[in-house]
Amino acid sequence: MEDSTDQITSPLIPSRSHERPSSSSTSPPPEENSPIPQVALTVPTTDDPSLPVLTFRMWFLGTLSCVLLSFLNQFFWYRKEPLSITAISAQIAVVPLGRLMASTLTDRIFFKGSRWEFSLNPGPFNVKEHVLITIFANSGAGSVYAIHVVTVVKTFYRQHMSFLVSLIVVVTTQVLGFGWAGIFRKYLVEPAAMWWPANLVQVSLFRALHEKEERTKGGLTRTQFFVVAFICSFAYYVFPGYLFQMLTSLSWVCWVFPTSILAQQIGSGLYGLGLGSIGLDWSTISSYLGSPLASPWFATANVAVGFVFIMYILTPICYYWFNLYKATTFPIFSDGLFTGKGQKYDISTIVDSNFHLDPAAYTRQGELYISTFFALTYGVGFAALSATIVHVALFHGREIWQQSKSSFQEKTMDIHTKMMSKYKQVPEQWFVLILVANIALTIFACEYYNDQLQLPWWGVLLACGIAIFFTLPIGIITAITNQTPGLNIITEYIIGYIYPGYPVANMCFKVYGYISMTQAITFLQDFKLGHYMKIPPRTMFMTQVVGTLVASVVYLGTAWWLLETIPEICSSSQSFWTCPSDRVFYDASVIWGLIGPRRIFGDLGHYSSVNWFFLVGAIAPVFVWLAVKAFPQHEWIKLVNMPVLIGATAYMPPATAVNYITWIIMGFLSGFVVYRYKPEWWRRHNYILSGALDAGLAFMGVLLYFSLGQHEISLNWWGNDLDGCPLAQCPTAPGVSVEGCPLFT
Known part of the structure; x- marks a missing residue:
């Protein structure tokens, strides 16, 4: 355990003689496996610590995959029918490229005998390289939520936001979640019960692409x-x-x-x-x-x-x-x-020259209405949030307490956690440093560029507090059910009451409070994938940070190019570039930010009764918990998950x-x-x-x-x-x- 290293000192792969001990693949006793049936059927219980990981192939193919996925996903995001290209596409495409590089690149060893010794071609293309490339590519999969802020300000409100300010918002919201991801690793990665179902798709595919089968x-x-x-x-x-x-x-x-x-x-x-x-x-x-x-x-x-x-x-x-x-x-x-x-x-007609709500114009224009279904979706969002807190407290409170105590004691580990214990872990200080640096940069940007972002310094701290508080309960729900309740509604609600009339402040508060939590969940899910595939944690950390930074720049660059070059993008006159998700984001900024929840869901609005959903959501898991206690012989009751059901x-x-x-x-x-x-x-x-x-x-x-x-x-x-x-x-x-x-x- 002590002599295994993480190869993080060099940007390329050291030669075999300077790697971990060249042990053969290790495996646990045949009877030992994960207690989760799907994991036991899918995830291998073997590891070869000698496989090279931080190779030139990994950096080249990982960066290429991340850039391409970031560009394509943002490019297709504004379509009437958005197309999301997942990391699985890159996971498949890089296999022949990796094998081609392994067969053609020189195997010459550079700086031989020195600490920086490395080779462009340390051997056959292996599964651990492949996993890191996929995690790198995953940074470019999906979407970057903060791009919504840029799009809405520039196309719907037609106000100014500079590229530098946009870049700061995008990068900080994407990276901020690393801070509390590190805090919650012991709760959401190491326990076997936190099995992250979505990862099994990729694990199964890795095995299909690398294991020989008759x-x-x-x-x-x-x-x-x-x-x-x-x-x-x-x-x-x-x-x-x-x-x-x-x-x-x-x-x-x-x-x-x-x-x-x-x-x-x-x-x-x-x-x-x-x-x-x-x-x-x-x-x-x-x-x-x-x-x-x-x-x-x-x-x-x-x-x-x-x-x-x-x-x-x-x-x-x-x-x-x-x-x-x-x-x-x-x-x-x-x-x-x-x-x-x-x-x-x-x-x-209700926005003044300072980009705030004009109350007199709003009175003349009349009150704003939304469809009843739209109002109900906000209600079930309230209920899902309170249900998440109560459900986790009732059904997982004891586990969280035990895990908290075991963090300071010798604890029982499942087979995968045991096998990962041979690698050096990421120091907590690294996560804390990223957290502090991002919060400081965000506060500086919000204060210095307040005319563009509108969010005061205390709003940044409040948003971070909300994200940290909800990461653990929402992470547990995601790790068990593959469904992630969102914080978008509650963040809009809170800042809308405290600071009404400022739509950009509302959007920024939402991305810092909601997306930093979502990013933490994404990082934790990738950590679990690396956990299953036995990737050194420090190497995982490096790949995630670099991939996130690369993806942020490419996403924003692509969005900026499209917004500047396509006439009337996102407007009602468009038939192709209609930006459906950005329009929903814009509508939310009007409801919660510009007009404010008090005029919609408060004493001045028509939809105040929707607030009762908070109480409904808090009570619902209690009934399930009581039913489990009253009828322990009925196992199916334990499978009723109110946060997922209510937030469907x-x-x-x-x-x-x-x-x-x-x-x-x-x-x-x-x-x-x-x-x-x-x-x-x-x-x-x-x-x-x-x-x-x-x-x-x-x-x-x-x-x-x-x-x-x-x-x-x-x-x-x-x-x-x-x-x-x-x-x-x-x-x-x-x-x-x-x-x-x-x-x-």
Whole structure:
């Protein structure tokens, strides 16, 4: 244990003689494995500490993957149908490149005999290099949330924000989470119970790409299965991606009743309740909730119950029966901002020259309204937050206390934690240094550039306090269920009450309070992936920091280029660059920042009763906890997870009903049917199938855009009419006149 090193002293790989001891692969006794069945079936219990890790190949391919993914994800982010290219695409693409470099680069040893001895080619391309490249690439996967602030200020409010200020906000929000990620490693990485289901997709794929496997008669190896599934996914996406886009949402109810607003409100998968709709498109299935193949069945079931209750019970009752909050004056499913007469609210008329709310203009323009469903989603967001705190306290409080005590004592470790104990850990001081430096830089930026950011210094400290407080409970929920409750609503709520009328301050507070926590969760998830694959922690840390910095710069550079070069980007006149997620972010900044929650959800607004959801969320886990105590023989009760169930619709909008319906169906088939009745097939192929579907979609999506979409070559026929439910967005209240909708009298 003492003589193993982390190779962090050199930017390239030392030669074999200066690595860890050249031991052979080690493995635990055959009876020892993870207590989590999915982990035991997927994660190897072997390690070869002698494998080179910080190689030239890793740095080159990791940087290349990170830059490409960052550029492409930001490039596609502003589309009407955003495309998210995951790290799995890079995970697959770098394998032939890594092997090519291993076969062609010189194996000459530079600075031989010195401390800085290294080789460009220390041997065959290995799985640990591959894991680090994937973690590097993961920094460029998904999106950088702080880009929303830049986009909204520049395109929706049309105000000034310099590139330097934008860069400081992006970098600090992305890196800040490292600080408390380090604090919570002992709680969220080392315990076996914190198993992070999403990581098993990548672990399974790593094994398929690196382990030699004999093909059974009449069957396929895992690598062959991946290739077949990848080709099928790649070829199929040309239909929903270009030729027959209606496959994104097949809403047959609308076709049966082409003139009925009620039927289209009920049946539309994109603009209504989605009853009977289905999406035959992997991007529809995985775009917001992630891969359903990676979700444990109990978590999928919780999401399903929550979605059905909110979408098919609560929303119709509030809309059709009670006409709650003048519901029928507005569409049944919308994130729009409206006047009391059902017309779109002109926000520009209530902003003064100092970029604050003009109270007199707001009085003249009239109060702002939102759709009843939009109000309910804020309510369930309140409930999910309070439910998370109570659930973790009741069901995991003792574990947290025991883990806190064991941090200072000799503790029992699972097999993977035992195997990782041979490597040097990342000193706590490194995390503290990053935390202090980022907070200091953020406070300086907010004070010095207050005319652009509006957020005072105390707002930065308050946002960080909220993020630290919620990282542990939300991390536990994510590590067990693969679902992450968000802090976006509560952060908007708090700063909106304390500091109303300042929309940029509200957005900045949200990204510092919410995204720094989310980034901490992401870093912890990557740490767990490295934990499973036996990557030295210090090497992991270095890769994550460098990858995050590279991704931040590329994301902002790409966004800035698009915002400066595409005319009227994000405007209503656009048909392609419509920026759906940025529009939701803008609407939230108006509700919580510009106008303020007191005028919407407080004593001056129409939606004050929504605050009761906080109490509902706090009480709900207590009933489950009491039921577990009263009926211990019923194991299924323990699987009821109120934070996930209540927060099921947290992604709606911009997520729609068809996204949830198809995700739940796929999750049921994988997590329940196949896992129960074909466990061997599930073990060998489930996670590999998920990765192949992601990769095939990503590569075809990129190909379609650069070959056809960039040149605006489109097919205009009924099969490319998304959803086919034009009346689903119409109000049903008498006397409300909206263009394209019939008038009820």
